[in-house]
Amino acid sequence: MDEQKIYQELRHRFGFAKFRDGQLATIKAIMAGHNTLAVLPTGGGKSLLYQLPGYLMAGTVLIVSPLISLMQDQVDRLHRRGEKGAVMLTGQIYGADRQRLLQNLANYKFIFASPEFLTNKEVVAALQQVQISLLTIDEAHCISQWGPDFRPEYLMLKQLRQFLRYPVTLMLTATATKAVRCDIIKKVGLTDDQVVEVQRSVNRPNIFLAVDQCQNGEEKRAQLLKMINQLGGAGIIYFSSRRLADEMTRWLNTQTKIEVATYHAGMSSADRFRIQQQFMSDQVKLICATSAFGMGIDKENIRFVIHYHIPDSLENYVQEIGRAGRDGKQSVAVILYTPGDEQLPRQLLTVDLPPADLMQAVQRGKVDERTLGPDYRLFSFYLKHHFTPDQVKRAFTRRKKRRLAQLQMMTNYVQSSECRRDFILRYFDEPTITQKRCCDHELADWLAAGILPKQIYASPKLSSFDWHSRLASLLNLVKN
Known part of the structure; x- marks a missing residue:
C-alpha cells in the first residue's frame, strides 16, 4: 500500500503527523498481507497498530485480549473518538442479548474478546460468518507465559486461526526473548518464515534501575517508607500477596499523607475500576498491587515502580x-530484596499433578472431574481436548523447568554486581550501551543524590460524575 495513504489515515483518524518507532514498519507489513510479530516497548502505541490498518482494510478486526479491564479501556477510547463499531464480547452477556449481538457481529469494525470466550462453539460459528481481515493477539507473550498451567485457552488460538480461514495475524507484546518469540509463533500455528518480526529495544533510558538489599522484613518495610516519602509523585508497589498488599495499604495510609489504595484480583470489578480511575486522575497517588494491575494503564506521570517481592522473571519485570x-522524564525502578525472597515465587511455580490413573478415569467418564483436586478445571481442559495423562505430565514438567530457569535469572539480576541495564539488554539479546548514572552500581547513594527530584502534586478531586458515569457504563455492559 502507498505509504502516503497510511500517513493520511494517521492524520485523519488519529490526529498525528508522524509514527512512533516501529509503528510504520508494523503497519506496512500488515497491509502487505504479512503475519507480523511486533515487539515494541511498553507505551509504544500498540493499539494504533491494529486500529489504523482496520480502517484501511475491508472487514472486521478481532482482538484477543487477556483482561476485561484492558478490553473495556480500548473500547471506551474508541467510543470517545467517535467509533461506534467497537464491541466487547464477555461471558456476562446472556440470553437474547447474546444472540442478538452474535447475529450482528458483521456490523462491528473492532471486536474484542478473551481467549476463553473464543473457545465457545457458538461464538466461533458466529465469527465464521464475519469477514475477519485481521486477527490481533494483544499481550502475545501470554501465549508463552501462561500456557499450560494458567489460562490454557491461549493454546487454542492456533485452532481459532484455522476456523477463521487463516486471517492476517498480528501478535503484539512489549518484551520477548528470542525463545519466547519462537514459542509465540509456533503456538499460533506459524513458522518463522511466515512471520515478519518488528522488534525495538526494551531499553528505557529514563528509568533508573536499582536493587535495595535488606537484611529482614522489618528493614524492608522501613526502607519502603523512606523511599515513598523521598520519591514523591505517582507510583506502583508490586506484591506477590494480596493479603500483604492490603496490609501495606492500610499501614502506608497511617504513616504518610499520600493517598494509597489497593488493587488486586480479589476485589470486585467495580472497586478495581474505581481505583484505576482515581489513580489515572491523580486522586490516588500510590497503588499497592499484585501483577493484576498494569495492563492497559496508560498513565504518563508514574515516577516510580517498586517491587516489594522479587518478580518471577525478567520478562515480567x-x-x-x-x-x-512514559512521558520520557526521569523515573525509578527498585526491587527491595531480602535473602530468600525467591522462595515464595518458587513455591508458587508448583502445580500438583493428579495421578495418571485418576486422569484416565476422569477422561473415560468414570469419575467426576472434581476429584482432580483444586485445579480440576485446568486438568479437565486438557483431558477434554484429548491430551493423554502422560502428555499433560510432560507439558507441566517442561513448563516448571523453564519457569525455574527464569526465576534463577531474576535472582541473578538482583544479586549481580554488573550494570543492571547491561544485564537486561544482554538477556534480551541486545547490545549493551554506555549510559552514565543508569543504575545503583554506578550511583550507590542514588536516593540521597536526588536522582528523582521530589515532586509534590496537587490532588485534583475526581468528580463523582466523571467516574460514576463510566462505572455505570461498565456495570451496564456486565449486566447485559
Missing part, C-alpha cells in the same frame, strides 16, 4: 517497570 516514565 521489564513489562511492569515499563509503566513508569
